[in-house]
Amino acid sequence: MKLTPQVTKTTDFIFxxxxxxxxxxxxxxxxxxWIASSAAQICGIWRNPNYTKExxxxxxxxxxxxxxxxxxxxxxxTMPLKKxxxxxxxxxxxxxxxxxxxxxxxGDSHKIxxxxxxxxxxxxxxxxxxxKTYNSFHNFMSTTAAVVGGVVSSNIVTPHLRNRIASKRQNxxxxxxxxxxxxxxxxxxxxxxxxxxxxxxxxxSPFDKFKTRxxxx
Amino acid sequence: xxxxxxxxxxxxxxxxxxxxxxxxxxKAGDIMGRPMPNRLIMGATAIVSQPYIDEHNRRxxxxxxxxxxxxxxxxxxxxxxxxCVVRELIFKLINSCxxxxxxxxxxxxxLTPRNTTTVRPSMLPNRLRNYRTxxxxxxxxxxxxxxxxxxxxxxxxKISNALNARDAKKRNKNAATPKEVYTDVKNKIxxxxxxxxxxxx
Numbered sequence: 001m002k003l004t005p006q007v008t009k010t011t012d013f014i015f016x017x018x019x020x021x022x023x024x025x026x027x028x029x030x031x032x033x034w035i036a037s038s039a040a041q042i043c044g045i046w047r048n049p050n051y052t053k054e055x056x057x058x059x060x061x062x063x064x065x066x067x068x069x070x071x072x073x074x075x076x077x078t079m080p081l082k083k084x085x086x087x088x089x090x091x092x093x094x095x096x097x098x099x100x101x102x103x104x105x106x107g108d109s110h111k112i113x114x115x116x117x118x119x120x121x122x123x124x125x126x127x128x129x130x131x132k133t134y135n136s137f138h139n140f141m142s143t144t145a146a147v148v149g150g151v152v153s154s155n156i157v158t159p160h161l162r163n164r165i166a167s168k169r170q171n172x173x174x175x176x177x178x179x180x181x182x183x184x185x186x187x188x189x190x191x192x193x194x195x196x197x198x199x200x201x202x203x204x205s206p207f208d209k210f211k212t213r214x215x216x217x
Numbered sequence: 218x219x220x221x222x223x224x225x226x227x228x229x230x231x232x233x234x235x236x237x238x239x240x241x242x243x244k245a246g247d248i249m250g251r252p253m254p255n256r257l258i259m260g261a262t263a264i265v266s267q268p269y270i271d272e273h274n275r276r277x278x279x280x281x282x283x284x285x286x287x288x289x290x291x292x293x294x295x296x297x298x299x300x301c302v303v304r305e306l307i308f309k310l311i312n313s314c315x316x317x318x319x320x321x322x323x324x325x326x327x328l329t330p331r332n333t334t335t336v337r338p339s340m341l342p343n344r345l346r347n348y349r350t351x352x353x354x355x356x357x358x359x360x361x362x363x364x365x366x367x368x369x370x371x372x373x374x375k376i377s378n379a380l381n382a383r384d385a386k387k388r389n390k391n392a393a394t395p396k397e398v399y400t401d402v403k404n405k406i407x408x409x410x411x412x413x414x415x416x417x418x
Contacts, residue, residue: 008331011352015330018351019344025351029358036358040365041292041373050378055284058277062285088228096239097232113230115222126339135343137239140246147249151262159270163285167276 023082026146031071038067053177054170061169065162073157078149085145089138091117099133252304252353260297267293283384284377291376292369299368303360308353315349317341328352 018025042063045056088094092103092112099119103112106124111117125131233239248254271286314328329345336344399405407413 007328011328011330012332014352014355015332015344015348019330019348022347022351022354026354029354032358033361036362037296037365037369040370043366044370044374045288048374048378050381051284055281058281059285059288087225091225092230093225093228094231095233097234098236098239100232115225126337131339132343136243136246137233139250139343140242143246143250143255147255147258150259154259155263155266156270159267159289163271163274163276167274170277170281 023142027074027079030074034067034070038063054174057173057177058166058170062162062166065165065169066158069158069161069165070154073153073161074150077153077157078146081149082142082145085141086138089134089141090119091115092119094141095119096133096137099130099137102128102130102133250350252308252350252357253301256297256300256304260293260300263293263297264290284381287380287384288373288377290380291373294376295369295372299364299372300361303364304353304357307357307360308349311349311353311356315345315352317345 014025042060045051045059045063051059091114092100095112100109100112103109103119103122106122108117108122119125119130119134122130125134233242249258267289268286271289272282274282274285277285311328313325316323316326316329317333319326319329319331319333330348333341333345399408
């Protein structure tokens, strides 16, 4: 069984670009997923007849806030956490003892845990199962950081922030709706009801002292 | 010396000595990295935290907070259920179509990249594992655009409407039974804990 050359090209492209580090593809697919999910949910709220206008005015901004806050908190919390975890493993701050002894055999034990140490860049990285042990542990650290960061950002930080944003937006919409309702009740066209805002007289008091002071040089 | 370097130096070197513990950690990393368990963990933690945060949102009135909470519950349950099923199916399908052996073209290596020969054999299992996760995540995202509208949305609406109806029922029941104004603390305690007052009629 053989697929079209386009599919083979695509699979080759994915392997070449994302098989070494799947971090970037996970980021973009996660963001894409949030946007798609929020767009669908907004449609759902909009078309649900069981919600009142007031509830919709809170829930639609809540959904928009959810997607945008998810993306922001992902970059602010999950990504740095993941980077930190990668750095800790890469430099050997947190690694299995098996790996420490293998590195020590090559005389690099004094470098373990230093800021610039990079285990995958070692010339003997591919030999003696170092790569296998390292990759498995690196995978655990990276995944754990992503999960912990994801839980904190998506399930704790985002709900708080999105509620704050949505309630602000709801208050604004409520004011608008009240205004329209009032003008409908009073039979006054909305445009006529808005009176021109009187100009505030200019307050010159901070400059008064300069008028009376006698300047002596 | 930069601040990040100084902070980094404060962290002590840690090495995992226990072989069994290391095995467990590696296995945990492998499982958590798969699309379905990953979604399940996110869903399980979301159902614990998000409805609580929504219900205790003081910036909106109680009714809106409850409606938002019900919608959040519906969204999490529907999203997690559909997400887990879709991701697991796609992951299994991609796993079964990405066999390492590409000497003969078969259905079980139809999605295996043909440029794997450029990679060192010792690195291939890890690179293939990452490839499978990446491919299934990309395919899942594309499929989820459709399932969001086809399954997530109606399911979310059904769950949240059912929860809203239950809330409304509760509210009506509470409104129908007028609250007793207590003059005696003892009676209030007895009623709160459903203890009979022991009054003789």
